[in-house]
Amino acid sequence: MNIGPYSVEDYMHLVKSFHGSLAPGLMIGGFMVDLARSELPDGVLYDAISETKTCLPDALQLLTPCTIGNGWLKVMDFGRYALCLYDKYEGKGVRVFLDPEKLESWPEIKMWFFKLKPKSEQDADALRDQILEAGPDILTVQHVTVDMAPLQKKGKGAIAVCPSCREAYPAKDGQTCRACQGNSPYSQEPRNVKSGLRIVSTKKEDHV
Amino acid sequence: MNIGPYSVEDYMHLVKSFHGSLAPGLMIGGFMVDLARSELPDGVLYDAISETKTCLPDALQLLTPCTIGNGWLKVMDFGRYALCLYDKYEGKGVRVFLDPEKLESWPEIKMWFFKLKPKSEQDADALRDQILEAGPDILTVQHVTVDMAPLQKKGKGAIAVCPSCREAYPAKDGQTCRACQGNSPYSQEPRNVKSGLRIVSTKKEDHV
Numbered sequence: 025m026n027i028g029p030y031s032v033e034d035y036m037h038l039v040k041s042f043h044g045s046l047a048p049g050l051m052i053g054g055f056m057v058d059l060a061r062s063e064l065p066d067g068v069l070y071d072a073i074s075e076t077k078t079c080l081p082d083a084l085q086l087l088t089p090c091t092i093g094n095g096w097l098k099v100m101d102f103g104r105y106a107l108c109l110y111d112k113y114e115g116k117g118v119r120v121f122l123d124p125e126k127l128e129s130w131p132e133i134k135m136w137f138f139k140l141k142p143k144s145e146q147d148a149d150a151l152r153d154q155i156l157e158a159g160p161d162i163l164t165v166q167h168v169t170v171d172m173a174p175l176q177k178k179g180k181g182a183i184a185v186c187p188s189c190r191e192a193y194p195a196k197d198g199q200t201c202r203a204c205q206g207n208s209p210y211s212q213e214p215r216n217v218k219s220g221l222r223i224v225s226t227k228k229e230d231h232v
Numbered sequence: 233m234n235i236g237p238y239s240v241e242d243y244m245h246l247v248k249s250f251h252g253s254l255a256p257g258l259m260i261g262g263f264m265v266d267l268a269r270s271e272l273p274d275g276v277l278y279d280a281i282s283e284t285k286t287c288l289p290d291a292l293q294l295l296t297p298c299t300i301g302n303g304w305l306k307v308m309d310f311g312r313y314a315l316c317l318y319d320k321y322e323g324k325g326v327r328v329f330l331d332p333e334k335l336e337s338w339p340e341i342k343m344w345f346f347k348l349k350p351k352s353e354q355d356a357d358a359l360r361d362q363i364l365e366a367g368p369d370i371l372t373v374q375h376v377t378v379d380m381a382p383l384q385k386k387g388k389g390a391i392a393v394c395p396s397c398r399e400a401y402p403a404k405d406g407q408t409c410r411a412c413q414g415n416s417p418y419s420q421e422p423r424n425v426k427s428g429l430r431i432v433s434t435k436k437e438d439h440v
Binding site: 047174 | 253255283285286289290297299301302308309310311314327330345346347374379382383391394399402405409415416417418
């Protein structure tokens with residue numbers, strides 16, 4: 025049995041090294057990606073959607089050319105354990121989801137998926153065994169058309185220097201960058217000026 | 233010279249295989265991650281923020297334990313070429329950004345970063361040489377405190393089956409899942425019912 029181009033063991037190793045743990049969702053995600061690809065016409069250039077932010081994006085990033093940083097993977101967090109691979113020009117694609125109606129024969133998977141037991145009481149080995157045994161049998165495939173317009177890549181346009189933080193930002197965002205417009209995640213938005221804020225430069229002669 | 237645990241050549245190979253191309257942003261991103269880590273206290277468990285969705289998330293995913301799927305990497309798309317690694321319990325962290333004020337000696341990098349020439353007219357080899365030569369010299373480090381409250385991981389809570397699509401979703405989202413509430417990316421939201429929609433099951437006896 026393979027997952028993508030990998031043996032199950034190699035895939036588990038890869039998952040552990042990238043994702044940090046052998047999450048059940050990534051094992052199932054491997055079968056989901058494989059199933060979706062097998063339903064796509066050969067040679068189609070595809071983008072991907074993950075309908076959850078949990079685990080599944082990493083299966084897509086490991087097993088397809090689509091990543092967050094290259095923009096071919098979009099996370100649309102509906103909280104559904106589903107993914108879609110679709111023709112990046114036409115929008116026609118394949119959606120695969122973990123189907124609650126197919127879980128009756130797989131009690132450990134059902135228990136985990138619906139959180140019927142606290143994690144500490146789940147049997148990780150039995151869960152993994154069932155996932156590997158079930159493979160694609162717990163999944164359902166749908167052929168869909170993605171509404172491409174809202175997903176089109178918008179260019180950044182001209183780049184300006186923000187007068188507030190003095191960093192580069194897309195000029196179309198306004199007079200200052202969006203972080204300086206009040207969206208900063210920092211308890212004090214750092215300013216690249218010689219204020220009291222500790223600024224460490226990589227060159228000794230700068231910002232002393 | 234190394235980037236993370238890799239030689240520059242191995243890192244370039246990894247970038248190409250994961251990201252699909254040897255994007256300049258990922259080369260610079262490698263130095264950014266290294267610089268941020270070198271400023272963090274030893275042994276601190278950290279989460280990551282990428283302040284852009286372009287390229288930089290992939291450098292973080294390749295060089296740190298933080299990925300989109302494990303939730304340790306957040307993309308906050310301010311369009312700034314900046315990242316932050318911060319103590320996941322305390323919020324204290326290190327922010328690194330590509331500093332426009334340090335680009336005067338690196339014309340190819342400046343040209344690329346500010347898009348002063350169309351991509352077709354840029355000299356990719358000269359750009360790569362300058363990136364490798366500059367290393368961390370085009371970066372600035374700031375010590376910041378991340379406002380943790382809005383970033384706290386919220387549990388999904390109880391899982392329900394959506395009466396509309398019949399898929400599992402977080403019950404707290406409402407009577408139906410968020411996709412069925414009108415946010416679907418599909419031109420017709422697929423329903424897991426025996427309608428005219430083509431549903432391909434992985435088991436012949438299902439959904440015939």
